[in-house]
Amino acid sequence: MALIAVENLSFTYPGGKAPAVKDVSFAVQRGEMVALCGLTGSGKSTLLRLLKPELAPLGDKTGRILLEGIPLEDLPDGATAFRIGYVMQRPEEQIVTDKVWHELAFGLENRNLPQPVMARRMAEMAAYFGIEDWFDRPVSQLSGGQKQLLNLAAVMVMQPEVLILDEPTAQLDPIAASEFIATVRKLNRDTGLTVLMAEHRLEEVVPLCDRLMVLDGGQMLALDAPRQVIAGLKGRQELLCAMPAAPRLYHALQADGPCPLDVREGRRFVAESYRNDLRSLPEESAPGNESAALEFSDVFFRYEKNAPDVLRGLSFTAREGEICCILGGNGSGKTTTLSVAAGLHRPYAGQVKVFGKKLKEYKNQSLYRECLAMLPQDVQTVFLKNTVGEELAGAEVGLELLPFDLLPLFHQHPYDLSGGQQQLVALARVLATRPRLLLLDEPTKGVDASAKAKLITVLKNLKQQGMTILVVTHDVEFAAACADRCAMFFRGQIVSQGAPRQFFHENSFYTTAVSRMTRGWFDYAVTLEDAAELCRRNGRKEGGA
Amino acid sequence: MRSFADRNPVALAVYFLATAGVAMLCMEPVILSISLAGALLTFFVLGGRRGHGFALGLFLATALINPLVSHNGRTVLFVLNHSPITLEALLYGLAAGGMLLAALYWLRGFSAIMTSDKLLYLFGGLSPKLALVLSMALRYVPLLGRQGRKVHQAQLALGLYREDNLVDGLRGGAREFSILTTWALENGIVTADSMSARGYGLGPRSRFFLFSWRTGDVLLAVISLALAGLALAGAQSRRFAFYPQLSAAPMTALSVLGYAAYAVLALLPAIFQLKEAIRWRLLQSKI
Numbered sequence A: 001m002a003l004i005a006v007e008n009l010s011f012t013y014p015g016g017k018a019p020a021v022k023d024v025s026f027a028v029q030r031g032e033m034v035a036l037c038g039l040t041g042s043g044k045s046t047l048l049r050l051l052k053p054e055l056a057p058l059g060d061k062t063g064r065i066l067l068e069g070i071p072l073e074d075l076p077d078g079a080t081a082f083r084i085g086y087v088m089q090r091p092e093e094q095i096v097t098d099k100v101w102h103e104l105a106f107g108l109e110n111r112n113l114p115q116p117v118m119a120r121r122m123a124e125m126a127a128y129f130g131i132e133d134w135f136d137r138p139v140s141q142l143s144g145g146q147k148q149l150l151n152l153a154a155v156m157v158m159q160p161e162v163l164i165l166d167e168p169t170a171q172l173d174p175i176a177a178s179e180f181i182a183t184v185r186k187l188n189r190d191t192g193l194t195v196l197m198a199e200h201r202l203e204e205v206v207p208l209c210d211r212l213m214v215l216d217g218g219q220m221l222a223l224d225a226p227r228q229v230i231a232g233l234k235g236r237q238e239l240l241c242a243m244p245a246a247p248r249l250y251h252a253l254q255a256d257g258p259c260p261l262d263v264r265e266g267r268r269f270v271a272e273s274y275r276n277d278l279r280s281l282p283e284e285s286a287p288g289n290e291s292a293a294l295e296f297s298d299v300f301f302r303y304e305k306n307a308p309d310v311l312r313g314l315s316f317t318a319r320e321g322e323i324c325c326i327l328g329g330n331g332s333g334k335t336t337t338l339s340v341a342a343g344l345h346r347p348y349a350g351q352v353k354v355f356g357k358k359l360k361e362y363k364n365q366s367l368y369r370e371c372l373a374m375l376p377q378d379v380q381t382v383f384l385k386n387t388v389g390e391e392l393a394g395a396e397v398g399l400e401l402l403p404f405d406l407l408p409l410f411h412q413h414p415y416d417l418s419g420g421q422q423q424l425v426a427l428a429r430v431l432a433t434r435p436r437l438l439l440l441d442e443p444t445k446g447v448d449a450s451a452k453a454k455l456i457t458v459l460k461n462l463k464q465q466g467m468t469i470l471v472v473t474h475d476v477e478f479a480a481a482c483a484d485r486c487a488m489f490f491r492g493q494i495v496s497q498g499a500p501r502q503f504f505h506e507n508s509f510y511t512t513a514v515s516r517m518t519r520g521w522f523d524y525a526v527t528l529e530d531a532a533e534l535c536r537r538n539g540r541k542e543g544g545a
Numbered sequence B: 001m002r003s004f005a006d007r008n009p010v011a012l013a014v015y016f017l018a019t020a021g022v023a024m025l026c027m028e029p030v031i032l033s034i035s036l037a038g039a040l041l042t043f044f045v046l047g048g049r050r051g052h053g054f055a056l057g058l059f060l061a062t063a064l065i066n067p068l069v070s071h072n073g074r075t076v077l078f079v080l081n082h083s084p085i086t087l088e089a090l091l092y093g094l095a096a097g098g099m100l101l102a103a104l105y106w107l108r109g110f111s112a113i114m115t116s117d118k119l120l121y122l123f124g125g126l127s128p129k130l131a132l133v134l135s136m137a138l139r140y141v142p143l144l145g146r147q148g149r150k151v152h153q154a155q156l157a158l159g160l161y162r163e164d165n166l167v168d169g170l171r172g173g174a175r176e177f178s179i180l181t182t183w184a185l186e187n188g189i190v191t192a193d194s195m196s197a198r199g200y201g202l203g204p205r206s207r208f209f210l211f212s213w214r215t216g217d218v219l220l221a222v223i224s225l226a227l228a229g230l231a232l233a234g235a236q237s238r239r240f241a242f243y244p245q246l247s248a249a250p251m252t253a254l255s256v257l258g259y260a261a262y263a264v265l266a267l268l269p270a271i272f273q274l275k276e277a278i279r280w281r282l283l284q285s286k287i
Helices: A044-050 A079-083 A100-110 A115-128 A144-156 A174-191 A226-231 A245-252 A263-273 A334-341 A388-392 A396-401 A419-431 A449-464 A476-482 A500-506 A513-518 A528-538 B009-025 B029-045 B053-069 B087-113 B116-124 B128-157 B166-197 B215-238 B253-286
Strands: A004-012 A021-028 A033-037 A060-067 A084-087 A162-166 A194-198 A211-216 A219-224 A292-301 A311-319 A323-328 A349-354 A372-375 A437-441 A468-473 A485-490 A493-498 B076-080 B083-086
Touching: A004 A044, A021 A044, A021 A060, A021 A219, A033 A044, A033 A174, A044 A162, A044 A194, A079 A084, A084 A144, A100 A115, A100 A144, A115 A144, A144 A174, A162 A174, A174 A194, A211 A226, A219 A226, A245 A263, A245 A513, A245 A528, A263 A513, A263 A528, A292 A334, A292 A468, A311 A334, A311 A468, A311 A493, A323 A334, A323 A449, A323 A476, A334 A349, A334 A372, A334 A437, A334 A468, A372 A419, A372 B128, A388 A419, A419 A449, A449 A468, A449 A476, A468 A476, A476 A500, A476 A513, A485 A500, A493 A500, A513 A528, B009 B029, B009 B087, B009 B116, B009 B215, B009 B253, B029 B087, B029 B215, B029 B253, B053 B083, B053 B087, B076 B087, B083 B087, B116 B128, B128 B166, B215 B253
Parallel strands: A033 A194, A033 A211, A084 A162, A162 A194, A323 A468, A323 A485, A372 A437, A437 A468
Antiparallel strands: A004 A021, A004 A060, A211 A219, A292 A311, A292 A349, A485 A493, B076 B083
């Protein structure tokens, strides 16, 4: 018998015109790992929440959801709370208590378990998740990735049979995200835990999951092994753009045969199907502008007198009219660099110049008037008003630059928008001050693939209008697609920089999936467009696969 | 090393309340001197360091104000503004100041070792609900502060503050505050979801204890109470009085025993730390 069976499920929010979930039927067997994907607003969250009665939204629901053949409504109180584990998107807000140990104990306390049982289960979980070292710590000292692992552990400690995850890695950096997904996969393999996970970062999930479900406008478009599902998405560009690089290349080339899923299969696909007489595309040389928009010279900074240096002799120049991406690991000082550039922190040695003028010489907030603006990592800190409309009043300048109309969102609260929408509204808000230098901190965090593509278009438009953009990001694919120059940040300084093709070609781990896929076969192919173009120009191998 | 601070929080609370309680209940010079010395020693031994200005001020104020407002006592030292300043009132002021000082330092020593986990354990004993609310507050209040700072920095770099002036500053601050409340409510919903998703509110809750009772902890509590009782009895037997003239009953075996008991009590934390340090030394030298 299927562990979860959904029969003809439809759901409409109160006052909603169209159903958010429409006639969905599927079954999940015990021990399966099923990934859910779909555009923002396709009903992923609604569907997942309906599977967890404690979180089910209010509205008009028809159809049935069965857990081991028993409708959810007929299960005793508490059965669904403890048998179905649920992890949400935002790591910080899900945490209830102040200490790691207390968070782990929370669910067990709710079950009214005796002390020895709780102690054993907590010890087990702490050891399994490797969180013994931070058992006594306040949760405020954990990184985002650690917080999300704690949320997972705090659910797993109750020994649920089903684990539901709603975009759990959206707010994490790529390294923490893949660690999180690997942990989920390990749980699934080690304990036979049934997993249902909605994701928009599919690069990691697709090769790991047993089945992939695609939702489109509340309807289930497909549910099958990922290879079959992706092969069937021909022509659905908006859905494909969230897929891993290998299947995207496969579709871009309209190839046939089995669809490659990960980098390893992608390498084989390219090398076996295409010739490589032409190894690299001709380099387009962009006219260089030599005047500096932002200049760091030998900047040293630390947060406290006795703390270690965060910036150690940082020297770096962002030229006028370019998009410059700073990449680097967690805690390497990228965000600090931006706040120093924005004058929020003052370095103890060295100099920062904005448009040739020292930061100190910008008096009376003049730095922030038509000169420089920074978009912080947490875009929720940008919004001050109750609706998008109020937020953007006076920001007409920004609106024209955006690729699509924000008007339909004007009556909504900024917090109710999706991550991608929030980022674009925040961007419009920033543009109202008409900055010439725009600093962006992780603009792709929590943004799905199609919104990311829009963001890239916007940034390129802004560059056309002469704006200088400095982006700090973990997202190599994003940097490869939009930067004029990339710089690698490590331990408080820039260790390498160059044009994206050069830069990513020379990196062998910290680089795009396409670059890893075509390495050794083509040179300097870092974006999907590069690789597809090279394949097309070279042509297929005679008798190739 | 199981130091004094690692004892069961309830036992610790009993110790500190008993020790400070004796000092507060008897206005008796010997007890107060022992208590003050012990309190300062304990405070430093437990890792307290700075911030003595307030305590000193409190002491001086109490010691000086008493002779100015109280004119009881037989021994007039001098006359100020037609009011007699008496030796007894001066000494009483000193004693009262010393008592406040001792109590203050006992409590500071206590708070130096009372982490939030221990407080939670103490108050959670009264009510598990209270414990949870406390724990949530301990997370939420600093979180709100951090978010406030983040919002402020974000708005600064977005040009919310047009100029450096007070009106602009206040207006911006009010907006930031208002969004912070929205943010708190908004995130409260997520937290509430997360709680009910993990079965909160389904029935009776149990409570996970980070601390357990060992024989040593029980002993500490019992010994503290016994020594405090002896000290109280000993001090009472002296029937010490400041007014109208300094007077006391002659020393007896009981009073000597009381003083000795209180000295041991006041030095307990230091003795513990010393004992552990020595034991550790010995263990190390064997390795």
